[in-house]
Amino acid sequence: MKKLVYILLIWTGVSSCRKDFDLPSYQYRLDTPAHFPEMELPEDNPITPAKIKLGKLLFEDVRLSKNESVSCASCHFSQNAFSDTVAFSVGLYGQNTLRNSPPLFNLGYHPYYFKDGGAPTLEIQVIAPIHNEIEMDMNILEVCDILNTDGDYTRLSQEVFNTEVTPFVVSRSIATYLRTLVSANSRYDRFIEGDESALTSIEKEGLSIFEGKANCVACHSGFDFTNYSFQNNGIHLSYGDLGRRLITGLPEDDAKFKVASLRNLSFTGPYMFDGSLVSLEEVIEHYNSGGMNHTNQSDDVYPLNLTENEKQALLAFLLSLNDDNFVSK
Amino acid sequence: MKNKYIIIAITGLAISVSSCRKGCTDPAAENYDARAKKSDNSCEYVEPADTTSSVNLVITHLSGSQTFAMNTDYVDGFGNDYQFTRAQMYLSSPKYMDENMNLISAPMEYALVSPSQTTYAFGTVPGDAHIHMMDIAVGVDSVANASDPGTYGADSPLAYQSPSVHWNWNSGYIFIAIEGVVDIDGNGTYDAGETFLCHVGLNSMLAVNSGLLAHFNSVPGQTHNIELDIDWSGLLTGIDLSVDNSTHTMDNMPLATTVSNNAANVITIHQ
Numbered sequence: 001m002k003k004l005v006y007i008l009l010i011w012t013g014v015s016s017c018r019k020d021f022d023l024p025s026y027q028y029r030l031d032t033p034a035h036f037p038e039m040e041l042p043e044d045n046p047i048t049p050a051k052i053k054l055g056k057l058l059f060e061d062v063r064l065s066k067n068e069s070v071s072c073a074s075c076h077f078s079q080n081a082f083s084d085t086v087a088f089s090v091g092l093y094g095q096n097t098l099r100n101s102p103p104l105f106n107l108g109y110h111p112y113y114f115k116d117g118g119a120p121t122l123e124i125q126v127i128a129p130i131h132n133e134i135e136m137d138m139n140i141l142e143v144c145d146i147l148n149t150d151g152d153y154t155r156l157s158q159e160v161f162n163t164e165v166t167p168f169v170v171s172r173s174i175a176t177y178l179r180t181l182v183s184a185n186s187r188y189d190r191f192i193e194g195d196e197s198a199l200t201s202i203e204k205e206g207l208s209i210f211e212g213k214a215n216c217v218a219c220h221s222g223f224d225f226t227n228y229s230f231q232n233n234g235i236h237l238s239y240g241d242l243g244r245r246l247i248t249g250l251p252e253d254d255a256k257f258k259v260a261s262l263r264n265l266s267f268t269g270p271y272m273f274d275g276s277l278v279s280l281e282e283v284i285e286h287y288n289s290g291g292m293n294h295t296n297q298s299d300d301v302y303p304l305n306l307t308e309n310e311k312q313a314l315l316a317f318l319l320s321l322n323d324d325n326f327v328s329k
Numbered sequence: 330m331k332n333k334y335i336i337i338a339i340t341g342l343a344i345s346v347s348s349c350r351k352g353c354t355d356p357a358a359e360n361y362d363a364r365a366k367k368s369d370n371s372c373e374y375v376e377p378a379d380t381t382s383s384v385n386l387v388i389t390h391l392s393g394s395q396t397f398a399m400n401t402d403y404v405d406g407f408g409n410d411y412q413f414t415r416a417q418m419y420l421s422s423p424k425y426m427d428e429n430m431n432l433i434s435a436p437m438e439y440a441l442v443s444p445s446q447t448t449y450a451f452g453t454v455p456g457d458a459h460i461h462m463m464d465i466a467v468g469v470d471s472v473a474n475a476s477d478p479g480t481y482g483a484d485s486p487l488a489y490q491s492p493s494v495h496w497n498w499n500s501g502y503i504f505i506a507i508e509g510v511v512d513i514d515g516n517g518t519y520d521a522g523e524t525f526l527c528h529v530g531l532n533s534m535l536a537v538n539s540g541l542l543a544h545f546n547s548v549p550g551q552t553h554n555i556e557l558d559i560d561w562s563g564l565l566t567g568i569d570l571s572v573d574n575s576t577h578t579m580d581n582m583p584l585a586t587t588v589s590n591n592a593a594n595v596i597t598i599h600q
Contacts, residue, residue: 124478129497172479242579
């Protein structure tokens, strides 16, 4: 009886004096290793399991395209770290995209999106391919009208956002799903976490070249092997793509593209903004040559004079950045 | 002994109930209850008197001095026949001045204007002002231009639209979207592929129509119609559509710049 009274006292005190505020819905916690920074999430788009589910559904739904033939997943294959296997993906009506399809991982850390940085947030970026005439050629309002006739979508949308399907629902859901695509479990990651045996001796030698003689870290730095800057790497002497200049209009940004991550390279070829290099050996050879000397070529691209053994070691190290668990998701 | 605990429990309950009284907890409300610990949604407020005057834009759509119509023949300055099939522009950033050219405070407003509509709600001005002159911009300001259309309610001109007025390769809005057909070869027909398209939008291309003599006295609680003319063909002044007929802004900056410069002169007070 005594116990019951005290419980009753505590319960009445707590329940009747609770402040009026909305409790946050259950939030999903991204499982990232200690050597990754904490991912900052937009205030209006916390991650929840139901939203991830809705985002994945949308990502794989061909009804986002005009003739229901193309979904986001059509150019972003999970087994290829969500990239494509060809230089230019095939969009609507057999049209080719203008740039190589990027892999999709660790996107929540990017400060901007597209190879030219044209989209400032993931929420804005995910709508663009839907509107793009080559990729999906739909209007997001038409997409919402269609999805609102589908009970599965309307139920999930109500559950997550308490509304019918709207552009806000679509953009927040796909962006949320993409943020959960975290690749952080390569052998290099295990090495960084203290497992000395995770890398072989030739891979460690390659790491030394990567950070030293080849100075790849000038641009491919940090936990995701990119500093997200815009660079011209001298892959061509003249370009049919304005790159960053398309956004800024500045001649000094001509043919500059966002530095790509070097994770999962075994799965993400062909390489470069236009998929013009098919193998990693070609990529290493390009950087070893010092580039084509484009007007805006980065000062960090210069002849490296790597020996064959050094190239082999560098390649070995790059392959240690593969995350087999990620591509098998 | 048992009675002792029952008394404690009842006392506790009484304290709890009395100390957690429900009522209006907002000090700004008329019926604020200082003893209330929990809101019961009963707060009542006095409606503040409306001290502002609403503004509508009432637009006459023109091509030169003629009434504008889609799919109707017009002639550009170089003798090329053309027709509009799409015409949209954002109007924003109203600035109102009194007789002494002092700025009269007014909120930022946006309207997505097309020839199918004449009247647009365009915010408010103080209810006791004499508006002598106004400026109005074609386009949207840099803050709105960087915003996410998905965050706006469906009724907002800044929300996603159909057809889209938001770039699909960049963030930002298309300030001006005009499209149509043009008789490039001069054979009297609009053949396949004889089209023009001008999509203009970049922060630097905000085009301000300055010094419009609006001349009105605002009255609190009332709506004032500002009557404007928009000359859609004026956007193409100085452009030979047979040779220069396509821009998405960055892929043909000179043409986009010409359209933007023209946009600063296409809006006038209705005569």
